[in-house]
Amino acid sequence: xxxxxQPTEMTATEGAIVQINCTxxxxxxxxxxxxxxxxxxxxxFLSYNVLDGLEEKGRFSSFxxxxxxxxxxxxxxxxxxxxxxxxxxxxxSNYQLIWGAGTKLIIKP
Amino acid sequence: GAVVSQHPSWVICKSGxxxxxxxxxxxxxxxxxxxxxxxxxQSLMLMATSxxxxxxxxxxxxxxxxxxxxxxxxxxxTLTVTSAHPEDSSFYICSAREVEYEQFFGPGTRLTxx
Numbered sequence: 001x002x003x004x005x006q007p008t009e010m011t012a013t014e015g016a017i018v019q020i021n022c023t024x025x026x027x028x029x030x031x032x033x034x035x036x037x038x039x040x041x042x043x044x045f046l047s048y049n050v051l052d053g054l055e056e057k058g059r060f061s062s063f064x065x066x067x068x069x070x071x072x073x074x075x076x077x078x079x080x081x082x083x084x085x086x087x088x089x090x091x092x093s094n095y096q097l098i099w100g101a102g103t104k105l106i107i108k109p
Numbered sequence: 110g111a112v113v114s115q116h117p118s119w120v121i122c123k124s125g126x127x128x129x130x131x132x133x134x135x136x137x138x139x140x141x142x143x144x145x146x147x148x149x150x151q152s153l154m155l156m157a158t159s160x161x162x163x164x165x166x167x168x169x170x171x172x173x174x175x176x177x178x179x180x181x182x183x184x185x186x187t188l189t190v191t192s193a194h195p196e197d198s199s200f201y202i203c204s205a206r207e208v209e210y211e212q213f214f215g216p217g218t219r220l221t222x223x
Contacts, residue, residue, distance in 0.1 A: 045211060
């Protein structure tokens, strides 16, 4: 079956670094997405990885290992506004997104 | 990036009435549009996938006669919640895709059924 696993909740301190992990099992694979979702709002796109390696975009970086079915989202220099849910989604052979349940990130001062 | 709009952004209706939600891709042609539902503190749940000019494909457990989807053009899809009940109260989000890459999300519609 198809499955995405990510931690339910994480807590980090303002200014620190946090890594949110995601493992996936899909029928075929056409890339891994990370989305940010603030409470009461729709998700917004953060990153897309289809090749192995690290993609850096400002304070956010995303890593993919296709052989391990593993990705992580790295957030640096955390700010209070980064408090949100982070959704991992894998694109399967039909380009359908298989969604994780989301990781709620709590930032403390 | 591409822009997707939804209308209305929120709606309150009486039980038994029908509600129509519009999803528009503003600056690109969406060959495929998706409708999601999200309950509080839960992740997105895909309800259906619609391709322009063809019938929507519904996910298991989603009643197609209750959630009517029409994708009449490459820029517009509508979701009609028929005979809405309080348990249909939720956050409904559409997304649109031009090619097999990224889904662009609308801002969502919060439906409250009294």
